[in-house]
Amino acid sequence: MAENGNDRAGVSSYSDVNDPRAVVSRSKFLTGATIGLGGLIGVAVAVPVLGFVLGPSFTTEDWYWTSFGAVDNAEYKKGTYVPVIFERGKLGELDRRVAYVRRDGDEEFTIVSNVCMHLGCPVQFKTTGFACPCHGGQYDVEGMRTAGPPIRPLNRFEYKVDNGNLLVGRVFATEEIDGQVVMTDQFKLPGEPVGGLLGWLYPVPS
Numbered sequence: 641m642a643e644n645g646n647d648r649a650g651v652s653s654y655s656d657v658n659d660p661r662a663v664v665s666r667s668k669f670l671t672g673a674t675i676g677l678g679g680l681i682g683v684a685v686a687v688p689v690l691g692f693v694l695g696p697s698f699t700t701e702d703w704y705w706t707s708f709g710a711v712d713n714a715e716y717k718k719g720t721y722v723p724v725i726f727e728r729g730k731l732g733e734l735d736r737r738v739a740y741v742r743r744d745g746d747e748e749f750t751i752v753s754n755v756c757m758h759l760g761c762p763v764q765f766k767t768t769g770f771a772c773p774c775h776g777g778q779y780d781v782e783g784m785r786t787a788g789p790p791i792r793p794l795n796r797f798e799y800k801v802d803n804g805n806l807l808v809g810r811v812f813a814t815e816e817i818d819g820q821v822v823m824t825d826q827f828k829l830p831g832e833p834v835g836g837l838l839g840w841l842y843p844v845p846s
């Protein structure tokens with residue numbers, strides 16, 4: 641057996657702890673192991689966090705055109721809203737929604753979601769606007785936030801008129817632009833901002 645842990649000529653096993661080469665080698669090994677372990681811990685922490693942040697962007701709402709009846713239904717009046725209860729999704733009665741429908745013209749409507757844009761409580765129409773019973777959120781007749789904690793105007797539904805029927809489709813976020821409520825092409829949940837950096841954190845579902 642050769643000195644310093646050499647068990648055959650030219651080949652070193654670094655078995656002698658007093659050999660400086662063995663110390664350097666162990667140090668490198670520990671450094672590499674620490675970096676590797678740190679990386680694994682980082683991945684273990686980052687994956688759930690990324691899932692939490694990005695998860696909403698990959699959720700989509702079930703939707704399809706839903707008939708709200710004849711477009712000339714006399715209940716749809718100008719200047720006021722009528723609530724329409726309908727089912728949307730796979731849960732039948734458990735997945736009921738409420739939309740407020742206002743006639744703006746023969747075949748023109750404003751269809752407002754009753755979901756408060758603070759935490760999602762159901763708002764109610766009260767002649768001068770919409771009111772949320774949970775935390776005092778207030779909206780005007782266009783669904784524009786006027787008071788309380790909601791962060792943006794009420795969502796609105798897209799619609800079309802087909803064969804004399806009023807058909808209602810997806811619900812979209814709205815935003816206030818120059819004092820007007822403008823419907824976007826994005827679906828956003830209550831509390832999710834539409835624009836800016838925070839809006840980017842809740843990207844549009846595909």
Ligand code: FES
Nearest residue numbers: 756758772775777
């Ligand atoms: S949920 Fe409507 S104000 Fe809070």
